[in-house]
Amino acid sequence: MKPLRVLVTDAETTKALAIVRALGPTTEVWTASHSPAALAAWSRFVRKHLVHPRDALGTYAGWVLDACRRHRIDGVIAPEEKSSFLLAGHRDAFQAENILLAVPELRVLEKAIDKARTIEIARQCGVRTPATRIVDERRQVIPAARELGYPVVIKPRHSQYWTGSCFIPTDGVRYATSERELTHALASLPDRIPAPLVQRFVPGRGVGICVLLGHDGSPCAEFAHERLRDLRPTGSGSVLRRSIAVDEELREASLRLLREMGWWGVAMVEFRVDESDGRWYLMEINGRFWGSLQLAIDAGVNFPRLLLDVMRGETVAPPPYQTGVVLRWWLGDLVRALHILQGRPEGFTGCYPGRLSWIKELFGRQPPGTLNQVLRWNDPWPALGEIVSLAWR
Known part of the structure; x- marks a missing residue:
């Protein structure tokens, strides 16, 4: 049987590299990026790398579809939120060409992209969330914070807000312990984005529940990890993480939430566990592949391969x-060191590492058996490519 020819977009990311390596032994993998020096393109498993215009967002889906036609691509995997969003609105065009597209329907994807809608759906199906106020205008934020009580988290509704012609990055959450800090946090938000969520701050550790659901909502794969070090010490994607058993309660909450959305495909549901009482709270849904994907693959769950099986209508059982x-992302650890040196952000009341802790984290002993996310001796060139592609940006 002829192997599938699959195009992996966003080749500049580590998750694209993980997908390439996971599929490479059994699939003909092509990659695409705005950068000719993209990280995943350095892998020995890539047959060919395609370069698209950097800022032509309005024609991005058309470019991908045309590339699939010209090169007889059988399926497309888009690891990032922006590319998933741009492609999801054109699912019918890809289906008409019999091209598999690993992206949910746009109406479903938007429920995960918009954090306010995620919170509303979680409330409807009984999934615990931090105390949250969803407001329509920025002038309502300060009264909402007074009602919740400080400290609070100011969370933009979107990581990247689509205006219809461009994406506006919102640069993550802000924190405030007083009205003065809250006013400063609001002033730092981009002007053209919707009013943010206001949430009561929940201290604790992050846990990610990663799943692959079939078109009928059945679980086809699952995985869980805990964050040992985050890229941003206030909370973000991780640079050091460990695989753990899936908590039964978190599994049930994740499946309930995703099924309520009508989800299929891959997603990571993020929770924070309050270490003072062990109670968990939903943080958000990443409706795409996650940054620590390589950890799941190393632990035995080949999500990219299983996703292709689901897309082809095959029966898949959770391995x-x-x-x-x-798993450690060394370059991410270096970026974390820069965040630590900048000091504790205004308004953040959680635990924050000392200014010299980065030395031990970066150069000290790591947990026994720690794997390197990018450097693999059977595929070494991406380790060099990561540095080159970073400089290219």
Whole structure:
């Protein structure tokens, strides 16, 4: 049987590299990016790399579809939120060409992209969230914070807000312990985005529940990890993480929420566990592949391969995986060091590492058996490519 020819977009990302390596032994993998020096393109498993215009967002889906036609691509995997969003609105065009598209319907995807809609759906199906106020205008934020009580988190509704012609990055959450800090946080938000959410701050550790659902909502794969070090010490994607067993309660909450949305495909549901009482709270849904995807693959869950099987209508059963596997993203650890040196952000009341802790984190002993996310001796060139592609940006 002829192997599938699959196009992986966003080749400048580490998750694209993980997908390429996971599919490469059994699939003909092509990559695409705005950068000719994109990270994943350095992998020995890539047959050919395609370069698209950097800022032509309005024609992006058309470019991908045309590339699929010209090169006889069988399926497309878009690891990033922006590319998923741009392609989801053109699912019918891809289906008409019999091209598999690993993206949910746009109406479903938008429920995960908009954090306010995610919170509303979680409330409807009984998934615990931090105390949250959803407001229509920015002038309502300060009264909402007074009602919740400080400290509060100011969370933009979108990571990247689509205006209809461009994406506006919102640069993550802000924190405030007083009205003065809140006013400063609001002033730092971009002007053209919707009013943010206001949430009561929840201290604790992050846990990610990663799943692959079939078109009928059945679980086809699952995986869980805990964050040992975050890129941003206030909370973000991780640079050091460990595979753990899936908590039964978090699994049930994740499946309930995703099924309520009508989800299929891959997603990571993020929770924060309050270490003072062990209660968990929903943070958000990443309706795409996650940055620590390589950890799941190393532990035994080949999500990209299983996703292709689901897209082709095959029956997929959740495979077992190994707990205690640790994965480190070295370059991410270096970026974390820069965040630490900048000091504690205004309004953040959680635990924050000391200014010299980065030395031990970066150069000290890591947990036994720690794997490197990018450097692999059977595919070494991406380690060099990561540095080159970073400089290219």
